[in-house]
Each structure stands twice: as structure tokens, then as C-alpha cells.
Amino acid sequence: MLLSLLGAVLMAKAFWAVPVDVQVYRAGGQAVLSGDWLYDRPVTEDLSFTYPPFAALLFVPLAWLTLPVTQALWVLLNSVTLIVVLRRSMRSPQWTHVLPLAGLLMLVEAVHTTVYIGQINLVLLALVLLDLLRPDGARGKGIGLGIAAGIKLTPLIFLLYLVITGRWRAAGTTCAAFATTVLAGFVLLPQSSRAYWLGGVFADASRVYPDQLSTHNQSLRGMLVRLAGAEQPAFLPWLLLSATVIAGTLWLARQVSARGDELLALSLIGLLAAAVSPWSWGHHWVWLVPLSVCLVRRLAQRPLSWWLLPTVLLPATFPWILAIADPPPNMPQRPIPADPVHFLLGNLYLAIFFATLVVVAERLHRAVRVDGETASPVRPGRSAR
Known part of the structure; x- marks a missing residue:
């Protein structure tokens, strides 16, 4: 409160x-x-x-x-x-x-x-x-x-x-x-x-912000630029990574929609849009709003579940925490240490997105397995339990 x-x-x-x-x-x-x-x-x-x-x-x-x-x-x-x-x-x-x-x-x-x-x-x-x-x-x-x-x-x-x-x-x-x-x-x-x-x-992404290495760019392209240390990432790796993420997310969203959770499916696509855009400011990730509703709904049913994985990352997006690796645009960029914590903060929205994809994939796999067990006929000589 x-x-x-x-x-x-x-x-x-x-x-x-x-x-x-x-x-x-x-x-x-x-x-x-x-x-x-x-x-x-x-x-x-x-x-x-x-x-x-x-x-x-x-x-x-x-x-x-x-x-x-x-x-x-x-x-x-x-x-x-x-x-x-x-x-x-x-x-x-x-x-x-x-x-x-x-x-x-x-x-x-x-x-x-x-x-x-x-x-x-x-x-x-x-x-x-x-x-x-x-x-x-x-x-x-x-x-x-x-x-x-x-x-x-x-x-x-x-x-x-x-x-x-x-x-x-x-x-x-x-x-x-x-x-x-x-x-x-x-x-x-x-x-x-x-x-x-x-x-x-x-x-033309350079019209958005001149420093292409900046952590202000919270997209896949921004992550690749910072990993390569070059203003322009190699086009083919970016294309292949983006195509893979698009295909995987679309498939997951389709499965989620088929199971009746349209809000989660749309949230995945909204986050995908920010992930694959050439330049995505942190404020482009507002699809965390409906995703948060999905997370709250699931954690209310099962507090200790895989849905905690993306949920525990959300507080790290509070401005005073994220500013450690992503200072406001009117402040000079500071050299970002190469340790895992700063790498996570520098790509935090992508981390939340990928964590959500992993959890959705795991939940779908479990649901399909349960459906298969339910649909399996009872073997002769055994009683159903």
C-alpha cells in the first residue's frame, strides 16, 4: 500500500x-x-x-x-x-x-x-x-x-x-x-x-538518439551493439536473432491464445514489438502493464511458481534502480562495468521478456503433458485413479 x-x-x-x-x-x-x-x-x-x-x-x-x-x-x-x-x-x-x-x-x-x-x-x-x-x-x-x-x-x-x-x-x-x-x-x-x-x-534509428551504444536502447539491437562495442551490429546476426525471437514468441502467443488467455498472448506480442524494434526506450515497454495483471492473477493462485521469475525482476525497473545502468538522457553516459549485475540492469526489459517467454513455454509444456495423460486410455487390468 x-x-x-x-x-x-x-x-x-x-x-x-x-x-x-x-x-x-x-x-x-x-x-x-x-x-x-x-x-x-x-x-x-x-x-x-x-x-x-x-x-x-x-x-x-x-x-x-x-x-x-x-x-x-x-x-x-x-x-x-x-x-x-x-x-x-x-x-x-x-x-x-x-x-x-x-x-x-x-x-x-x-x-x-x-x-x-x-x-x-x-x-x-x-x-x-x-x-x-x-x-x-x-x-x-x-x-x-x-x-x-x-x-x-x-x-x-x-x-x-x-x-x-x-x-x-x-x-x-x-x-x-x-x-x-x-x-x-x-x-x-x-x-x-x-x-x-x-x-x-x-x-533511421540515429534520428532517435545519436549514441547507438547507449543503454537507453533496450532492444535486441541495442544489446548486440553493446556486446560488440560497435555503433552498428553485424546485420546478419541481428536479423537471425530477431527472426528467431519473433517466430518463437508468435508460436507461444498462438498457443496461449488457443487456451483462452488472450490478455497474456497480446502482452507477449506487445513486449515482442519493443524487443525487435531497432530502438526501444525503456518507456516503450508499457506492455508490462497488462503483463503485470497476468502475473498477479497467476501468483494469487500459486504464490510459489515459475511466474515469480519475471515478477521478481519488475522492482528492478524502478527508476532509481535502473538509473545505475541507464542514467536519464540529460545526463552523460557512464562506463558500464562488465559484471553480470550491470549487464542485467543494462538489458533489464529484455531479461523480463525472456524470463516471461521461458515461463510461458514451461507452463505450456506442462499443460500439454497433463492433457496427454488425461487423454490416455486406461490400460486393461488397471483402474483409473
Whole structure:
């Protein structure tokens, strides 16, 4: 309870934080109104606009507001979105269940930073989760995912999940919605759209952060860069590792979905998106929010189980712990010692992701074995027990 209260205090303090990403969104909207290109120069003093042109169109209303008003509204939006996501994930309308967990999750760096700097990650999470948790065949299922991908490309990986689980109608709707966002960008912002989609801006990770060796990049590519000590990892190892992780996670998510746990399946794909992206800040890992609900649910049933493995790593994402290996972007990078503890902290979100995959695989293996024993016929001369 004390940790939940501390999280609530941190959320309140966000009203006085420096909303660097909201400033970028607002500047993107201002660039649209003034007719400026989005990608030829930084839109703020030192930050570039890295989102598709469609996102800039959505940010236009922010340009009509003062920065303090924009910041306050964005903190409220993120706070409400976190609660909505938790209520849907927990399937509980009781505030006594939702609010303490919301406060506790504010201590997780992914959520804390999203709220403090005014990121859009929680909004994208809500768009995808609320859309894909709807029943199969629901009218318009896939629109939310398509719009989210039009704002930021990483949710597109959920399209693969829809395909391998046979949700062809939702996959088609997603493609149509995403294509509409791209078309809107070309119609209303043709020059910026050509630069983004045809000029390779969408694939340029250096626009996100100049130091490719930084522990701020919590993706597979970031881990390989740091292991190799080179600004660019060898392309083939990165490709092979990413393809293997994608294939394995998709297979696990499909099996989990077939057993009726759609929330866990979607959480795995959301974490996968952050893992295989060329650059993933810590705050990109907000899919830890629905995963936390899955972990709490399972540990409530069996406190001493393999689900403790990813759970015990979550407190290490509290900002003051993670800062040991991942100082804030406005602080100079310190040389990271090569011992296992610092390596773990420098790749903590990946560690949680892989720990979750291991536990899910073990649970599925056990479930399949139990199913096989249950389905086995009783041998003659023996009684069933």
C-alpha cells in the first residue's frame, strides 16, 4: 500500500515535470499549421519528429494550446488511460482493485517515464488492447490497431499475430485502417510523407538518439551493439536473432491464445514489438502493464511458481534502480562495468521478456503433458485413479 501511495505521489508530480515529448508532439502540430517539413530539421531545440506524418496531423490541436495546458491535459490523459487499461485487463470495475495497482505501476520506469515526459505509449497500448480484446467477428475489430500503427509503426507486429491466429477479417481491417492513415499523410502532407516513407526516415534509428551504444536502447539491437562495442551490429546476426525471437514468441502467443488467455498472448506480442524494434526506450515497454495483471492473477493462485521469475525482476525497473545502468538522457553516459549485475540492469526489459517467454513455454509444456495423460486410455487390468 505504501508503494502504491508513493506511485500516486509520483503521478501527481508529473504535472511539474519537463514534458519533452509533448513538446515534440506540439511542435509537430505547429509544423503542419505553418507548412514546414517535419523531417529536415529538429522540431524543437534539439529533438526531431520521428513519427509518421499522420501522427503530426493528430497533434495539430496541441498547437492551439499553451504548453502548460497541453502538459496538464497529457498527464491526465495518461493517468486515465492507465486506469482504463487496468480495468479492462483485470475485468474488475472495483476501484479498490485497480487504483492500488495503478499506483504501484507508476514506480515501473516504463510507466513513470511515459507519464513524466508526456509520451504516447500508454495511449497506443489502449488503442491496441481495447481493440483486440473484443470478440472475434466484432464489427470494426482491427481499426484501433491500424490507427495505432499509423501513429507509430511498432504495433504493426500485431498484424502477424492476427494472421497466425486466423483472424483474417481483423487483419484486413487493420491493413485498411493503416493504409488510410498513410494515404491521409500523402494527401495532406505530401513532401513529408515522401521523405518518411520513400526517403528512409522511418528506418533511421540515429534520428532517435545519436549514441547507438547507449543503454537507453533496450532492444535486441541495442544489446548486440553493446556486446560488440560497435555503433552498428553485424546485420546478419541481428536479423537471425530477431527472426528467431519473433517466430518463437508468435508460436507461444498462438498457443496461449488457443487456451483462452488472450490478455497474456497480446502482452507477449506487445513486449515482442519493443524487443525487435531497432530502438526501444525503456518507456516503450508499457506492455508490462497488462503483463503485470497476468502475473498477479497467476501468483494469487500459486504464490510459489515459475511466474515469480519475471515478477521478481519488475522492482528492478524502478527508476532509481535502473538509473545505475541507464542514467536519464540529460545526463552523460557512464562506463558500464562488465559484471553480470550491470549487464542485467543494462538489458533489464529484455531479461523480463525472456524470463516471461521461458515461463510461458514451461507452463505450456506442462499443460500439454497433463492433457496427454488425461487423454490416455486406461490400460486393461488397471483402474483409473
